[in-house]
Amino acid sequence: MAPSKKKHDAGDACIIPGGFAVLSLQFSAESGTQHKLYVKEHRVRVETKTHRPLDRTLFVLNIPPYCSQTVVNQIFSRFGPVLSVELSDRPGSPPVPEIKLSNIFKPAEKQVSGFKVAYIVFQKAKSIKLAKSHPHNVPLLVSTEKRPVSTGLQKWAQQYRNTIILPEKLQETVDAFMCDYDLRKEEKAKEQEKEAEEQKEDEEGWVKVTRGNKGTKARPHSEAANQKALQKEIRKKKRKELMNFYTWQHRNTQKEHIADLRKKFEEDKQRISLLRAQRKFRPY
Missing domain, CATH: 3.30.70.330 (RRM (RNA recognition motif) domain)
Structure with missing residues (x-):
């Protein structure tokens, strides 16, 4: 310039x-x-x-x-x-x-x-x-x-001295970091347990939805619930993996399904006949 x-x-x-x-x-x-x-x-x-x-x-x-x-x-x-x-x-x-x-x-x-x-x-x-x-x-x-600003050998010597760490100072820093890490880990575990307890399903599969303070909307989808739903979807996809991929597989699946329905139908007929026989009036 x-x-x-x-x-x-x-x-x-x-x-x-x-x-x-x-x-x-x-x-x-x-x-x-x-x-x-x-x-x-x-x-x-x-x-x-x-x-x-x-x-x-x-x-x-x-x-x-x-x-x-x-x-x-x-x-x-x-x-x-x-x-x-x-x-x-x-x-x-x-x-x-x-x-x-x-x-x-x-x-x-x-x-x-x-x-x-x-x-x-x-x-x-x-x-x-x-x-x-x-x-x-x-x-x-x-x-x-x-x-004052140091240059040359004085600057390099100062930079080298700054890189030297005393064992006591290092131990104090590590202890402080680990204490803070343990506290954050415990808090996170408590939050996950609380969310899992709130989103716990009963025997029929219902999830209890709790409401917070007045004016706030209920939040049934917590991190634990989302993780559980994601695992369920993954298992469901694995079961369906490579099923009915070919036409003959789809045909065989339909035949097996029809056979199961016929078998259940015959079992239900026998069960109904047995119930009717037990209800027959016998005075003596």
């Missing part, structure tokens, strides 16, 4: 084609070189329902590799409170939220190499205007005395 031909005063913001404002970034006060960031208000219609509000999200290009999420948060906090910072190797849709786990059990995060892009969400919309109107000749410092 080439800067615009418009001349800028010493205290003016530098706007280039595309609507990007140029910000100068300097690693420390002693450093003699500066790095350029390109910022712009994030406005994408397809992301109206994401965690990137259109009126409070700043899109930043050319983030150097030594700037982490914490460092970017600290740099742009001078323009207002920052709610979140998202770093990526290229612009795109927001990542799918992952399951929250303890830092001990989280897999190693993929290190984004090279220059990155950032989505910075501020608490107030006016922070966007302050960032875009920041003078281009006033650099933003990355490392200061209050918040």
Whole structure:
């Protein structure tokens, strides 16, 4: 991106084609070189329902590799409170939220190499205007005395020390997780037992339907009842599997059915004759 031909005063913001404002970034006060960031208000219609509000999200290009999420948060906090910072190797849709786990059990995060892009969400919309109107000749410092940023061997050594987990800390995390898991498992078992008791069938196959509070509809189809009905359907399908597949199978099935009906008919005739004989009047 080439800067615009418009001349800028010493205290003016530098706007280039595309609507990007140029910000100068300097690693420390002693450093003699500066790095350029390109910022712009994030406005994408397809992301109206994401965690990137259109009126409070700043899109930043050319983030150097030594700037982490914490460092970017600290740099742009001078323009207002920052709610979140998202770093990526290229612009795109927001990542799918992952399951929250303890830092001990989280897999190693993929290190984004090279220059990155950032989505910075501020608490107030006016922070966007302050960032875009920041003078281009006033650099933003990355490392200061209050918040030093380590690089090179110091950074790698710190990252290695952070990966070392004490056995006591690991045991505490595992115990807390297992206690929470046992509680959730017991609660789920109690709920299933309660639903199974409410949806229990009697001897004739009727299901007792209970009504909740006044004004609420009865809910006979619980998870236990649905599971039971599903198992019944599966057994029914297995019994019918490959039955009457061929024409001769269907014909034989009909013949067997007719033979069973005739046999039952003869048995019923004999039973009726026996009942009539028992009811015959015999005075002596």
